[in-house]
Amino acid sequence: MIRLCMVVGLAAALAPVTLVACLAFWYAWWRGWPPRRVFAAAAWCLPMVLAWLGAIAAWPAGARAAHGAGAGAWWFRLVAAPYRAWAAMWQLLAHGHPVAAAVAVAAPAVPLGIVAGGACWAYRRFRMRTGAGGLTPESPAAFDARQWRHQVRTAQALIAAPGSLPLLSRSGHVVVGAAIRSLRHRAGRSAAIPYERLRAHQVVIGSTGTGKTTLLLRLWAGFMAAGLRRYAAGSGRRPLLVVLDCKGGASSRKVADRTRRVLRDAGARSTAIWPDEATLSLWALPPDRLVTTLLDLIEHGTGGAAFYTDVMEALVELAVYAPCGPPVSSADFLTRLDADWLAVGYAMSGDAEAVSVIRSGKRALEDVRLRFRALWRRLGAGLDSTGLGAGGSFADADAWYCVLEGTAEVAVAEAQARALTDLLAFHALRGDREILLCVDEFSAVARRLPIWRLYERARSLGLAVQVSAQSWEGLAGSDDERWRVAATAEGGIWLLRTPRPSPVAELAGNRPSVDTSRRMAGAGPWDDEGLSHAGTAPVLDGDLVRRLEVGQVCYVYRNGVTFLQIKRLTGRQAAIGRGAAAGGAGGADRVPGSAAAAAGAAFPDGPDGPDGLRGLGGLGGEAPTEPLHAVAGSVSRTVPVAGGRGRPGAPPPGPPLPDVSEVLDEAFGARRG
Numbered sequence: 058m059i060r061l062c063m064v065v066g067l068a069a070a071l072a073p074v075t076l077v078a079c080l081a082f083w084y085a086w087w088r089g090w091p092p093r094r095v096f097a098a099a100a101w102c103l104p105m106v107l108a109w110l111g112a113i114a115a116w117p118a119g120a121r122a123a124h125g126a127g128a129g130a131w132w133f134r135l136v137a138a139p140y141r142a143w144a145a146m147w148q149l150l151a152h153g154h155p156v157a158a159a160v161a162v163a164a165p166a167v168p169l170g171i172v173a174g175g176a177c178w179a180y181r182r183f184r185m186r187t188g189a190g191g192l193t194p195e196s197p198a199a200f201d202a203r204q205w206r207h208q209v210r211t212a213q214a215l216i217a218a219p220g221s222l223p224l225l226s227r228s229g230h231v232v233v234g235a236a237i238r239s240l241r242h243r244a245g246r247s248a249a250i251p252y253e254r255l256r257a258h259q260v261v262i263g264s265t266g267t268g269k270t271t272l273l274l275r276l277w278a279g280f281m282a283a284g285l286r287r288y289a290a291g292s293g294r295r296p297l298l299v300v301l302d303c304k305g306g307a308s309s310r311k312v313a314d315r316t317r318r319v320l321r322d323a324g325a326r327s328t329a330i331w332p333d334e335a336t337l338s339l340w341a342l343p344p345d346r347l348v349t350t351l352l353d354l355i356e357h358g359t360g361g362a363a364f365y366t367d368v369m370e371a372l373v374e375l376a377v378y379a380p381c382g383p384p385v386s387s388a389d390f391l392t393r394l395d396a397d398w399l400a401v402g403y404a405m406s407g408d409a410e411a412v413s414v415i416r417s418g419k420r421a422l423e424d425v426r427l428r429f430r431a432l433w434r435r436l437g438a439g440l441d442s443t444g445l446g447a448g449g450s451f452a453d454a455d456a457w458y459c460v461l462e463g464t465a466e467v468a469v470a471e472a473q474a475r476a477l478t479d480l481l482a483f484h485a486l487r488g489d490r491e492i493l494l495c496v497d498e499f500s501a502v503a504r505r506l507p508i509w510r511l512y513e514r515a516r517s518l519g520l521a522v523q524v525s526a527q528s529w530e531g532l533a534g535s536d537d538e539r540w541r542v543a544a545t546a547e548g549g550i551w552l553l554r555t556p557r558p559s560p561v562a563e564l565a566g567n568r569p570s571v572d573t574s575r576r577m578a579g580a581g582p583w584d585d586e587g588l589s590h591a592g593t594a595p596v597l598d599g600d601l602v603r604r605l606e607v608g609q610v611c612y613v614y615r616n617g618v619t620f621l622q623i624k625r626l627t628g629r630q631a632a633i634g635r636g637a638a639a640g641g642a643g644g645a646d647r648v649p650g651s652a653a654a655a656a657g658a659a660f661p662d663g664p665d666g667p668d669g670l671r672g673l674g675g676l677g678g679e680a681p682t683e684p685l686h687a688v689a690g691s692v693s694r695t696v697p698v699a700g701g702r703g704r705p706g707a708p709p710p711g712p713p714l715p716d717v718s719e720v721l722d723e724a725f726g727a728r729r730g
């Protein structure tokens with residue numbers, strides 16, 4: 058009782074400090090701030106305090122006497138300043154000048170009050186965290202739930218503020234969104250990750266419609282903007298982003314268009330959309346890699362089928378290593394899978410052994426040819442070349458968005474994913490780009506593209522891989538592989554709402570915690586007495602992950618987690634009326650890599666020429682991105698594609714319409730999962 062009276066008396070005597078402390082405490086509670094931020098606010102008052110003390114020390118003696126600023130040596134004046142301010146405040150209040158009283162005491166009272174408020178807030182949180190605070194044992198859980206709501210509201214307010222959260226922070230980190238809550242990570246207003254984390258493997262897990270693609274889009278833009286900035290500063294190689302969207306269909310085309318707009322705003326000059334607008338040529342691979350890739354693309358079994366696999370390998374090798382040079386297109390390759398053709402070719406070079414192998418494998422050659430014919434029909438023209446130079450390479454663009462029809466035709470998507478990663482792995486050997494490969498909706502192709510193999514291969518090539526899956530199970534076929542994938546995600550794991558976060562929670566590890574039991578005092582409230590014991594608790598609260606809203610994500614990195622609200626990137630809208638005929642730089646920008654000619658137009662100074670730096674400042678005023686049908690039309694006119702990709706007879710496209718879905722989302726609310 059005496060203690061309580063003393064505390065109340067002290068609070069009354071230091072009324073201004075008490076008032077500011079209460080305000081600071083309430084504000085921290087209301088905003089859900091960690092105490093660190095309250096103390097940081099107190100630190101911001103330091104200039105005011107220094108100015109005040111400086112004025113007191115330097116004030117001329119005459120003026121001091123006139124204004125009653127107090128006597129004494131300068132050091133005495135400084136020491137006595139808080140007391141004199143306090144006494145002056147009461148005097149001014151007594152004379153009916155409350156505003157002057159507030160001004161007189163503000164300099165010492167505001168920082169002291171904020172620090173006191175922050176200390177009280179830290180103590181309150183500690184009591185609640187350890188289960189010792191509140192009226193009942195349920196209070197800590199209710200307090201935590203309320204704090205979560207406050208923290209989410211604060212993060213959403215920051216997201217909604219115009220111009221908040223630019224893509225790159227001042228230190229060059231990639232800002233993903235507004236931080237909601239951090240545990241064992243540095244707490245700040247925004248959640249940002251260093252560029253280096255995007256150069257390491259990452260995993261994204263979240264149920265359908267929770268915002269995986271939206272998160273990835275922001276990470277891609279951040280990778281591009283930060284990578285280009287480093288490239289311009291001469292501290293890194295030029296970035297290359299390759300996205301394999303394994304969903305397919307109209308929704309993938311929409312995301313592709315959004316990606317292009319967002320990446321353009323981030324500084325990328327060109328985003329190639331495969332296979333709609335640009336192609337890649339498998340035939341650019343050197344012969345030894347070509348044989349491996351071609352054999353990988355055909356599914357083959359074990360046991361009795363292994364014999365057939367060996368025969369096929371021998372025949373494919375003969376076709377690829379034919380004396381006239383490696384094949385340049387699928388048509389060329391299929392022509393070679395003919396016993397007579399091969400026999401004549403090898404006979405002319407005097408290779409009798411090869412001719413005898415060809416003669417003995419005549420029947421098998423027919424089968425191999427049939428299988429490859431079916432494969433090329435499946436793969437489509439996107440990986441082929443006409444033999445006239447069409448079929449680009451990854452070097453042709455800053456970003457490649459590859460649409461794989463994983464939902465409609467799984468086998469096709471699997472084969473395409475396999476071929477594209479092989480092509481990229483070969484391209485990575487050149488070592489002139491910093492490559493990020495992202496496989497969105499990985500589970501669609503996981504059967505033929507074992508992710509851990511991709512990871513291991515990528516690591517040796519200096520290539521970073523991001524994969525997204527709808528669940529923990531979608532990451533790989535077996536539990537062993539899933540653990541391997543998650544454990545090697547050195548860039549962190551992004552967890553959106555998912556019903557099974559426990560494996561990732563296990564990876565995140567534990568933190569020290571205190572658990573308190575409280576004594577029940579009969580019918581009344583719980584007593585203050587009890588027992589506490591120190592132990593450990595998981596860093597990642599799985600129930601919180603199960604409750605996340607669309608657009609909220611938990612970033613797990615090492616032994617810490619940060620919950621954040623993603624700031625969605627929308628990119629500039631297309632302008633109505635600027636059709637495919639816009640031509641010029643814009644036209645080239647849109648169709649890189651679709652053919653050697655188009656690539657040349659897109660890079661007048663070569664892929665690494667000075668033009669590459671121009672993108673950094675954005676492309677203000679340049680031609681906008683048109684919807685895909687318009688671009689496809691421009692391809693069909695500019696690129697004479699054999700193999701059925703172009704649409705020479707197609708009617709000229711009308712004026713493109715802008716993608717207004719994001720505006721509608723903002724206006725009427727987004728789809729909620």
Ligand SMILES: Nc1ncnc2c1ncn2[C@@H]1O[C@H](COP(=O)(O)OP(=O)(O)OP(=O)(O)O)[C@@H](O)[C@H]1O
Pocket residue numbers: 263264265266267268269270271272527607608609622623624625722727728
């Ligand atoms: N950060 C966000 N802010 C606002 N809305 C969002 C955010 N993230 C996602 N959404 C909304 O949720 C919808 C689905 O998002 P998105 O396509 O990114 O989810 P997804 O997990 O990739 O879905 P799917 O599994 O179907 O591919 C978006 O169209 C958008 O309306």
Ligand SMILES: [Mg+2]
Pocket residue numbers: 269270271497
């Ligand atoms: Mg998606």
